[in-house]
Amino acid sequence: MTTRTQIPLGRLWDTWGVTALLVLLVLCTPVIAPGFLEIENLQSVLRESAYVGIVAVGMTFAIASGAFDLSVGGQLALTSVVTLMAFNGGGTAAAVAAAITTGLLCGLVNAGLITQLRVPPFVATLGSLFVFRGIAYLLTQDGPRTLPYEQVDSPFAKLGSLNFAGLPVPFLIMAGVFAAGWVLMHRTAIGRRTLAYGSSPSAARFCGISDTRIRLFVFALVGVTVGIAALTYITRVWTADGSAQDGFELKVIAAVVLGGTALKGGKGTLIGTFSAVFLVSVLNEVLVSRGVESAYQRIVLGCVLIVALTIDGLRTRFAGPGSFRRALRPTS
Amino acid sequence: MGSDPPLRGDQALLEVDDLTVEFPGIRALDSVRFDIRPAEVHALVGENGAGKSTLLKVLGGVHRPSSGEVRLAGARYRPRRPADALAAGIAVIYQEFNLYPDLTVAENVFSGREPHSAISRGIRYAEINRRTSDLFTVLGVDIDPTAAVGGLTVSEQQLVEICKALSVDGRIIVMDEPTAALSADEVTQLLGVVRRLRDEGRSVVYVSHRLDEVFALADRVTVLRDGRHIRTCDIADTDPDGLVRDMVGRDVESVFHRDQMSEGKVVLELAGVSAGRRLRDIDLTVRAGEVVGIGGIAGAGQPELSQLIFGALAIDFGTMSLNGEPFKPRNPGDAMARGIGFLHEDRKAAGNLPDLSIRQNLTISVLDKVRGAFTRLLAPAKESDVYAGYHRRLNVKATGPDQLIGQLSGGNQQKVLLGRALAPGGKLLLLNEPTRGVDIGAKAEIHRLINLLTADGAAVLMVSSDLPELLGVSDRVYVMAGGEIVGHLTGDDRTEENVVACATTGRRVFSEELTKR
Amino acid sequence: MINALKKVPLLVPLVLVMAILALSTDTFLSVGNLENVLVAAAILAIPGVAMTFCLAMGEFDLSIGSTVSLAGVACCSALIAGLPLAFSLLAALGVGAFIGLANGLVITKLGVTPFIATLATMVIVRGASLAYTDGHDQIVSSPGLKYLVAGRPLGIPMPIVLAVAVAALAWWTINRTRFGRWVCAIGSNRDAARMSGLPVDRIRIAVYVLVGLSGGLWGLLISGQLQKGNGQLGLGFELDAITVVVLGGTALLGGRASIIGTVLGAVMIETIRNGLNLLNTPPAYQRISVGLLLIAALALLALRRRERRGAGPNRVPARVQESAA
Known part of the structure; x- marks a missing residue:
């Protein structure tokens, strides 16, 4: 096409705003957090952000379709435990297969609850969060599952700590997942249909889009990303039990929402999610370097989320076509 | 007080x-x-x-x-x-x-x-x-x-x-x-x-x-x-x-009158179709090359009828056939696969995909056709071709294919959605209120387009509460009341008085019976 | 009788579970054990009753587990600082009410979805509790606080007295007072509530304050039991509170509330937990069981709704198209 399209500033900000903030924050670090820009520290930030980032890709699809998956923390704990068990029993190949399969199964369970039993997504995943965590606890009654000590030098165990061309392998995996996610969202039919469904479920129905299929795709995708994330997670910490990554769902949802993916669905920005993941971890890093305890980091994260959502709410209330007329109506 | x-x-x-x-x-x-x-x-x-x-x-x-x-x-x-x-x-x-x-x-x-x-x-x-x-x-x-x-x-x-x-x-x-x-x-x-x-x-x-x-x-x-x-x-x-x-009472002169079309073979036929309390015992035929209008007061079951044909509403009794074959769509996807296009009467609630661009709104019903032959990925070039085709045909006024559909005027939104309805093949079109909330100019263009489509052999079923449109654009008119068909008007019987009488007074007018007498 | 069963559908499964436990264990029916179950159920019923208001309104509060922790910490640290018991108790309730108020304001004034807003406060409050305690236990030895859980006025365990009082008050409020009916009205049709001029936002804030208060009381009871407060208290309690209400038959989409159902829901959960204990199943099963119960209850509700929609009389009719504006 030769038509030049003017991209309004608002849309530019939606996609790149968080990235701009991230750049700004990083530029400030020499002053507010000396030592942040050292190579090893940067590598550590990239590495530690990977598993949140990978699941955030799946969650971006979920939120873009107008749903949440609250169970990702439980999925991650369960998948990590199962993966460690599989590795101890059958080696690297078994571990990888187990991670993906377990994640996928968790996602299918959620999708089944939502489409077949008609339980609203967020309550269904709230319930399954506890079920998944419970099963993980069950499997680790005799103590956390760990990588055996004699295996710490195996390639699998090193996956989480290796660097490739100076970049941590988990980060590279995350980048790969983001790239795949981008193609999935913008270059495949199912990705487009997911956005359409999130934009207006009733209109999507009349475009021949099946809501069962969208739910199935989205929640299975979240499961698969959890499987991949579990691989980078356990090869980093080498141990997992039922309590692994408590509060994980919030970190992931916060990253997606902060990145500019609207809660009402229909729009997903993976670039925003990518930057938001690092914005949160750089912020944490800065806080840590200034001696702020991890407990306060939760508070900061929670506040950031509320601020992001207030902005999101204001934007949907006061912007966009027809919003004025919507505001005129008595019902909100 | x-x-x-x-x-x-x-x-x-x-x-x-x-x-x-x-x-x-x-x-x-x-x-x-x-x-x-x-x-x-x-x-x-x-x-x-x-x-x-x-x-x-x-x-x-x-x-x-x-x-x-x-x-x-x-x-x-x-x-x-x-x-x-x-x-x-x-x-x-x-x-x-x-x-x-x-x-x-x-x-x-x-x-x-x-x-x-x-x-x-x-x-x-x-x-x-x-x-x-x-x-x-x-x-x-x-x-x-x-x-x-x-x-x-x-x-x-x-x-x-x-x-x-x-x-x-x-x-x-x-x-x-x-x-x-x-x-x-x-x-x-x-x-x-x-x-x-x-x-x-x-x-x-x-x-x-x-x-x-x-x-x-x-x-x-x-x-x-x-x-x-x-x-x-x-x-x-x-x-x-x-x-x-x-x-x-408005200037009848200003309303579009369509060219007389010759009737083709039967495309759609409904016999004794009922659905819950909304539709009762519907008999109806639509032929290739003709526009069949459905009139009546709001809430008489017109949109439900078109949704039923599109597979969005389950059929309880009766049979449907499409091109002579039995037709029982389980969902809109089925209907689209058989070349049926659908335009919803509520553009805002069930038409627009507000977060998607014009191009994406157009191609959403035919994503299978805009994929690369080898990669199976969506090909932006092919999507743009589809857009360019409809852009010209529908005369959509927009800054470009990437503009969000919500930024267009009502008439242009409607043209995009009409394009979406045409995309599955355009053999049978179910159009609900095709010109609701659309300005005069766009209205005339849409009417002209419907005329052109039927000249190419398409069959159109049009639900309209706009009487001049209903009478001016359609060849035959069915009038509905309380989920039933209470009138079938052809030829000179297609008058506003007859439609309003059927829809509001409970009188039944069927042209077949009038001519017999 | 059949009517009563219809209103409280939980009765049958509860009796079934109890019968099974009575037959399969020797100890379930002992007075001591039954009292344990009832005391635990009473403690759970108190926040459950408040959460019933929230769900009847068609909303959720996920922050109650964190409130338990911060309220417990507030009370214990006040006691440690040597402040009088009454002040310490009030401090805990005040913390709860404040959290509820914050939730209510964020939801109504900033327009953040209840579910995300309370998810965020859940993390913030938990963070505050962890930060304040610095990860340590605040151990107290306060007979007064202990009396709240272990006292026996007239021979009845104190939590049961509290729960009965709270439930009775709540039953009266939700079924007989304007406030209670307005809560159900909002849950039933929020647009209509606005159109009839009900003070919708104020009612919503009040309900979140109520839930916060009950979280404060819950924190006091838990801290009283353990004689300590810390940042880990009440982890996952929000699920318990919501499950109790859903089990009790209060609709997820709002409009209806069953206080008796909620109380029975609490008894049900604690009976199952107790039974799993008596049968020597690992504690992990208890976590799973609550999640499964929630999902099962919701699935059943959805099924019933679908049946009703199939055959029942007309509900409020769908909008008939007439778009003038």
Whole structure:
């Protein structure tokens, strides 16, 4: 096409705003957090952000379709435990297969609850969060599952700590997942249909889009990303039990929402999610370097989320076509 | 309000002067005047989109006028919220009831005004149940005040709304299409109730499409058309034909008349199709190269019929066939795979995908066709080709394919959605209100497009509440009422009078039978 | 009788579970054990009753577990600082009410979805509790606080007395007072509530304050039991509170509330937990069981709803198209 399209500033900000903030924050670090820009520290930030980032890709699809998956923390704990068990029993190949399969199964369970039993997504995943965590606890009654000590030098165990061309392998995996996610969202039919469904479920129905299929795709995708994330997670910490990554769902949802993916669905920005993941971890890093305890980091994260959502709410209330007329109506 | 001066018979209780209500892009009411006298039933009639609902919402405190004034018993009346209207004694009963299905009848009637004990804070249930009962006695109906509203029939819920209006001692009770979903017996009961209200000294504004009711009930009638006041007169000074002329009377010359088409073979055939309570025993055929119109008042089942054909509504009885083969779509995807295109009447709620661009809105129904042969990924180049094709054909005015659909004018949005409906193949098109909320120019273009499509052999089923469009664009017209087909008009029988008569008076007109006689 | 069963559908499964436990264990029916179950159920019923208001309104509060922790910490640290018992108790309740108020304001004034807003406060409050305690236990030895859980006025365990009082008050409020009916009205049809001029936002804020208060009381009871407060208290309690209400038959989409159902829901959960204990199943099963119960209850509700929609009389009719504006 030769038509030049003017991209309004608002849309530019939606996609790149968080990235701009991230750049700004990083530029400030020499002053507010000396030592942040050292190579090893940067590598550590990239590495530690990977598993949140990978699941955030799946969650971006979920939120873009107008749903949440609250169970990702439980999925991650369960998948990590199962993966460690599989590795101890059958080696690297078994571990990888187990991670993906377990994640996928968790996602299918959620999708089944939502489409077949008609339980609203967020309550269904709230319930399954506890079920998944419970099963993980069950499997680790005799103590956390760990990588055996004699295996710490195996390639699998090193996956989480290796660097490739100076970049941590988990980060590279995350980048790969983001790239795949981008193609999935913008270059495949199912990705487009997911956005359409999130934009207006009733209109999507009349475009021949099946809501069962969208739910199935989205929640299975979240499961698969959890499987991949579990691989980078356990090869980093080498141990997992039922309590692994408590509060994980919030970190992931916060990253997606902060990145500019609207809660009402229909729009997903993976670039925003990518930057938001690092914005949160750089912020944490800065806080840590200034001696702020991890407990306060939760508070900061929670506040950031509320601020992001207030902005999101204001934007949907006061912007966009027809919003004025919507505001005129008595019902909100 | 005890100090109100007593009003005499022909002195207005409520006066509306030069009322204008504007929404972005639309002037819903244009210098309308209107008045209500004490103890009268004043009917308000007009076609869909004439501005009746807007007027009611101004009275009910939902919309605020852009200019003009409303006076209640001589004093300026400016409700800021619905509760103000109620406090002033104006109770508006909207088509969409404001009831709590989970609460009891009495709780609904007294919601927000419950008498209660000062000490225990408990609501005086004995009192509200008794008072509700008393009000129902006044209305001459028997409804248990302690029943849950969700379990009542629509007509009983209507009576609960009326009861609510009486409980605030409403001097003016406004009813918006109260009989749209009622059976014949229930309508009779309601008419009785309205008469009782008038005999009690209350004024009733009665909005209805059904002229038989209007003539049975009203003292005076006001006609609105396109947001303008056309006529107010005593009911004795007019007759149904005159009223219909006032309602539809517009320059017939300006309406599109389509070229005569030769009829092709039958594309779609429905025989004895029923679906729940919405559609009953529908027989219908659509041939290649013809436009078949479906008319009737709102709520008669027209959109449901098209949704059923599109697979979005389950069929209970009867058979459908497409091109001579049995056709039983389980979902819209099935119907699209057979080349059926669909345009929803509610562009905003079920048409636009507001977060997607024009191009994406166009191609969403044919994503399989815009994929690369090898990669199976969506190919932007192919999508752009599709866009370019429809862009030219539909003459969409946009800055480019990546503009969000919500940023277009209503007419251009509609053209994009029309393109989406054409994309699956364009053999059979189900178009609901193809020109609703569209300006004159775009309207003409859309009509021309429909004409061109049928010339290429497409079959079109068009639901329209716009009478000139219905008659001008379609070759044959089916009229629906209460989920049934009550009229089939061909040739010279396709007159506005016949359509309105079928839709509003319960008369049945079938051209086949007329010619036989 | 059949009517009563219809209103409280939980009764049958509860009796079944109890019968099974009575037959399969020797100890379930002992007085001591039954009292344990009832005391635990009473403690759970208190926040459950408050959460019933929230769900009847069609909303959720996920922050209650964190409130338990911060309220417990507030009380214990006040006691440690040597402040009088009454002040310490009030401090805990005040913390709860404040959290509820914050939730209510964020939801109504900033327009953040209840579910996300309370998810965020859940993290913030938990963070505050962890930060304040610095990860340590605040151990107290307060007979007064202990009395709240272990006291026996007239021979009845104190939590049961509290729960009965709270439940009775709540039953009266939700079924007989304007406030209670307005809560159900909002849950039933929020647009209609606005149209009838109900003070919708104020009611919503009040309900969140109520839930916060009950979280404060819950924190006091838990801290009283353990004689300590810390940042880990009440982890996952929000699920318990919501499950109790859903089990009790209060609709997820609002409009209806069953206080008796909620109380029975609490008894049900604690009976199952107790039974799993008696049968020597690992504690992990208890976590799973609550999640499964929630999902099962919701699935059943959805099924019933679908049946009702199939055959029942007309609900409020769908909007009939008439778009003038």
